[in-house]
Amino acid sequence: MIYLLAYLCQAYYGIFTVISLTIAPINSTILPMEFYPLNWYTMIRTLRKEHWFHQDGFSIAVERRDPQEPFGLHTHEFSELVIITGGVGLHVTGQDSWALTSGDVFVIGDTLPHDYRDMNKLRLINILFDLEKLLIDKRDLLSLPGYHALFSLEPAWRQRHKFRSRLHLQPADLNVVSGFIDLLEAELKRRDAGFGFMATAIFMQIIGFLSRCYERSKNPDSRSLLRIANAITYIETNIQKPINLDELAQIAEMSKRSFIRAFHAAVGSSPISYLIQLRVNRAAELLRSTDDSITDIALQAGFSDGNYFTRQFRKALGASPRDYRKFHQLMV
Ligand code: RM4
């Protein structure tokens, strides 16, 4: 009976997710969200940036819940890094639910509905953030597989699969993170001159520290996600070199077949289309920001054949590299 109920609940949330994902963007283009405090099809509330970030527009906010009160299924227009600091409860998403304990850490992207149930003194800290707005210089962050796993693979994976693995911090690590969050909160509260710089720097420390913690995780699900993250890290840091499937599979310590399957499950596209997408993005960035010749840019982005480069670029962005550059010059 309990299983049947659980199954029905999951099916119910599953339907909610599908509808909400298709409806949300339409709502926001027709009327301002204030007119839709609840998504009328789905009853899923969307938390808006302007209500949760300071009016000066700075895109990091800390929201402590002590305890977490019943809130209701919702999505956000931003991402949320959640750190469980005490008590117990259930985390439910559009697809799944799992028990929470102190030390759990996870990232909720901006489209996945989530909520908390059966709370008993559940305490947590939410760090709300909008990475795109923050324009953080990622430097060598992309060389940390834990970053890919925690901040992009896990949130995306959770959206498509049931996924119970998550980062669980040991008490000493939780203490370190709590210390960073205290500093972050103090900066955000005082808002003295330079707070944006200081708060961003502390937030970067939190991201880097948690990414490193992820790499030490013993959880088998996290370990297998990390193996895909290792391959992604390799792609990100060697984009200008020829890269083939055999070496990626080797880095992920999997057979070629299982690697292709696991990569697709984690990322939602094949390793090759991921690689091409990344190369096109890199080329587009160079076309916008440098005067380098198109042949040079193709090489820097890892395309050894100019015609192939133009074809892939046009397929992805709908314009030739030359027109793309011209268009951007006109825009600035
Ligand atoms: C709620 C709950 C939600 C969070 C908002 C900011 O109490 O923790 O998940 O998005 O706060």
Ligand code: NI
């Ligand atoms: Ni939330």
